[in-house]
Amino acid sequence: MGVLTRVFRNVSRRKIRLLLVVIALGFSMAIMISIPSGIVANQRAVEALNEDYNKLISETEAQINKTLTLIECSLSPGFTPGIRTGSRWGLGLGLTGGEQFLDESAIYDISSIQGVKDVVPFLEKTVGTTQTLQTPRGSFTILVPAYTIVGAPLDSYLIDNYVVLPKNIIEGRNLQEGDSGVVLLSLNNTGYFGAGVDDKVNILGSSFTVIGVYESSDPLQLRKLYMSISDAQTITNNAGNISRLDAYAEDQSYVNGIVSEIKSLYPEFYITTYETRLSQLQRTMQTYQTTLQNAETALGQMQTAAFQEVLIAVVATSSIVLFTMLYTVRERTKEIGILKAIGFSNWNVMSQFMLEGVLMSLMAGAVGVVIGIFGAPILSSLLLPHVSLFPTQQQRFTGGTVNPGMFQLQSVAAALDPQTMLLAFGAAVLLGALGSLYPAWRASRTSPMEALRYE
Numbered sequence: 001m002g003v004l005t006r007v008f009r010n011v012s013r014r015k016i017r018l019l020l021v022v023i024a025l026g027f028s029m030a031i032m033i034s035i036p037s038g039i040v041a042n043q044r045a046v047e048a049l050n051e052d053y054n055k056l057i058s059e060t061e062a063q064i065n066k067t068l069t070l071i072e073c074s075l076s077p078g079f080t081p082g083i084r085t086g087s088r089w090g091l092g093l094g095l096t097g098g099e100q101f102l103d104e105s106a107i108y109d110i111s112s113i114q115g116v117k118d119v120v121p122f123l124e125k126t127v128g129t130t131q132t133l134q135t136p137r138g139s140f141t142i143l144v145p146a147y148t149i150v151g152a153p154l155d156s157y158l159i160d161n162y163v164v165l166p167k168n169i170i171e172g173r174n175l176q177e178g179d180s181g182v183v184l185l186s187l188n189n190t191g192y193f194g195a196g197v198d199d200k201v202n203i204l205g206s207s208f209t210v211i212g213v214y215e216s217s218d219p220l221q222l223r224k225l226y227m228s229i230s231d232a233q234t235i236t237n238n239a240g241n242i243s244r245l246d247a248y249a250e251d252q253s254y255v256n257g258i259v260s261e262i263k264s265l266y267p268e269f270y271i272t273t274y275e276t277r278l279s280q281l282q283r284t285m286q287t288y289q290t291t292l293q294n295a296e297t298a299l300g301q302m303q304t305a306a307f308q309e310v311l312i313a314v315v316a317t318s319s320i321v322l323f324t325m326l327y328t329v330r331e332r333t334k335e336i337g338i339l340k341a342i343g344f345s346n347w348n349v350m351s352q353f354m355l356e357g358v359l360m361s362l363m364a365g366a367v368g369v370v371i372g373i374f375g376a377p378i379l380s381s382l383l384l385p386h387v388s389l390f391p392t393q394q395q396r397f398t399g400g401t402v403n404p405g406m407f408q409l410q411s412v413a414a415a416l417d418p419q420t421m422l423l424a425f426g427a428a429v430l431l432g433a434l435g436s437l438y439p440a441w442r443a444s445r446t447s448p449m450e451a452l453r454y455e
Contacts, residue, residue, distance in 0.1 A: 029368025115254025151232025172212030321435025357436025365428030
């Protein structure tokens with residue numbers, strides 16, 4: 001009878017005991033392979049977060065450098081949370097951006113300021129449903145936004161030279177000079193309206209044809225749709241009104257003087273310049289660097305905990321094999337004596353018991369891989385501390401585009417790869433051999449006479 005045949009027969013003698021031992025070893029192996037997978041998954045998540053951040057910062061810096069002469073003017077600082085109580089706005093739900101309007105004569109007033117090259121007006125209005133909330137302090141009406149109408153000047157010169165319309169058109173075409181009765185939808189708006197290119201949509205009671213669809217770069221994923229400013233003024237009953245405008249200076253040296261003139265003419269304006277945008281970017285960079293350091297510290301703590309847990313799993317696995325094989329040697333003492341009496345050498349006996357331990361560990365390794373494939377996300381989340389990153393403040397970086405800079409580590413799920421599985425089987429062989437080494441050596445040193453007298 002060959003050695004492998006004897007090994008398989010001996011291992012399968014006690015099926016229930018074998019099953020229990022393999023399951024116990026399998027869970028230990030699953031822990032050993034799930035924890036490193038969890039570490040790798042979190043490391044990759046932080047690396048991806050860092051890449052996204054660097055990409056966004058680079059794009060933002062490039063955009064800011066292109067807007068050295070841009071002066072953004074609006075009646076409120078962008079989109080801010082608010083509750084409308086009569087004519088007042090306070091903290092709460094809803095969007096207030098674009099709900100205040102100004103006579104378009106401001107375009108001509110600002111255009112006449114020395115150093116102003118061009119003025120690009122916009123009209124924005126958020127459309128949604130109102131809800132009334134009853135609180136101990138009284139009733140409050142909130143606006144639940146559905147989409148935002150952006151009316152833009154469809155002038156070829158302005159479209160070609162400034163940021164007037166979205167650039168990332170994925171279907172159809174962009175708006176152009178002379179367009180009327182047509183609308184450019186964001187991709188998430190197509191789902192809201194259930195419409196695509198060439199379809200009709202109803203906006204505030206007026207029918208518009210979808211001329212194109214663009215993919216928004218806005219991390220807030222606001223539902224914005226673009227149309228000519230004259231169409232927007234008509235359907236919102238704001239003929240002759242605008243909600244914000246972008247003034248462009250002939251040279252950067254004129255910016256501060258223009259800002260002073262605008263503030264004297266319109267003190268209610270919220271004004272953003274290159275310096276403001278750059279300052280916001282720097283604050284965001286500082287916040288993110290702190291956030292990244294926190295993540296790296298948390299990863300370091302996670303790796304320390306992971307090392308300790310893997311070490312415990314290794315010790316547990318080796319101990320299970322050791323005590324199982326010691327019990328097996330003790331149980332089969334008389335058999336060992338017979339084997340040696342019929343001519344088996346010490347090496348034959350030792351190798352047989354070591355192979356039995358390795359085979360048992362390999363079976364446990366297979367069980368551990370199966371458990372790990374399905375349970376690695378659960379095991380790693382239970383055994384490893386969580387890495388959490390807090391989001392930065394929402395920042396406005398560029399004119400006409402809201403880039404909040406929400407840097408947040410998403411939850412990641414550990415998953416086994418082929419390399420991890422191979423390492424698991426390698427660890428099973430090694431631990432099986434180490435755990436069986438002493439029992440096998442002890443079996444090989446047993447005297448045949450003493451073994452045959454053993455009851």
